[in-house]
Amino acid sequence: MEQKTVLITGAARGIGAAAARTFAAAGYAVAIHYHTSESEALALADALTAAGHTVMTVQADLSDPEQVRQMVDNVLDNFCQLDILICNAGRSWTGLLCDMSDREWRTLMGADLDGVFYCCRAVYRHMVSRKTGRILTVSSMWGRSGASCEAAYSAAKAGVIGLTQALAKELGPSGITVNCVAPGVIDTQMNAHLGPQALHELAEETPLGRLGTPEDVASTLLFLASPEAAFLTGQVIGVDGGFL
Template sequence: MGKNVLITGASRGIGAAAAREFGAQGWRVALNYCRSRDRALALAAELASAGIEAVALEGDVSDPVQAAALVEAAEAMGPLDALVCCAGVALPQQLLTDTTDQQWRRVMGVDLDGVFYTIRAAYPGFVRRQRGSIVTVSSMWGVTGGSCEAAYSAAKAGVIGLTRALAKELGPSHIRVNCVAPGVIDTEMNGHLSQADLDALGEETPLGRIGTPEEVARAMVFLASEASSFITGQVLGVDGGFVI
């Protein structure tokens, strides 16, 4: 019998790649989206055409009520075996002094609060079953901090702290909590970077290139699967060696 996964922020980028990878590995997939309804529905249809059970679910994870409703809707598919918290937003590179209160709250609301709200809603179901895996998404900037990326770095560092705390809290219930920290990945979030910028970042990366969403997705599936059954509280850098 297939397992069930809820992936937040699954309409594009790394989240969409994760949906395809989980589906290819036989998981039933609940795809969360906030604004990109058409993309999410198209992805659900794509997966269904490949014989994969998938449903697109709307919800803004930065709203605790919507996050709770999202988890409830996903659990209607069946008890969750895994939760992947992939929803995220970023700001253009800017000084801290140019960051408005609204911008700060938006980044914190989605990138950190959204992880908290979603996990909090899914927590009781995992504990009742005494099993499951939670995968969060940070960033290399959450590990090292990034100049002119203060809000994003702070939020993503918070995700790492939350992950490690929950790994200790949920370990006795046989629930694993791990984090992936992508480096420079070829997604729309990095669309504001010029080709020259991307080439320079690729040259700075020991492997000599930027990464793909599919490479991050494979790490997520690994951490959610029994292949990582004795791994918890870890931050797996999928960054080509950028952060060593």
């Protein structure tokens, strides 16, 4: 059977790294994208390679469309095809909207929304020409409901959901599915700044009584990439422990 390939953005740590490990264990050839976390990406790639998996690393600033194009070309040059794109990379910003600078707004949007657009556009024709493919995006529960003091982040993640649902309709006739996962509070480095007490309170607010793990999200992504999810498209799956 032909080995399937996946490109995961923001895969050096957190949800992206968990997805890289999960997809590699499932037999995929994995392209690990990173922007600035080179040492973590290379360490993950070395560990997966040592375990016998097919892995490569690619570096790109996803807010730069030319770098995204080169990244996808690099993956195709090495793997010859791209079956799954997972748009996971992102960043957060917490504070009052009135205190957010233009530069901070553009930086966040570049990472969280523009990068998703550039990645989807870069793989579009390749997947359409093959009449197959899966695009998976990672939004947030705040993209579904909005969060105080995270207005820009919420706006970007809501944009990811809208892009996902529209692209699902556009690419459906070509046999390509496009779905989104919307994580709740996940125990990652991105949320570490909240502090132990705040994280404890958020866990208590979650009906399942705990924070999510990167592996919780990764397993959902793997399902959405599987044959069992072939008739699912345009969906937003909340991996939030019932928070919303």
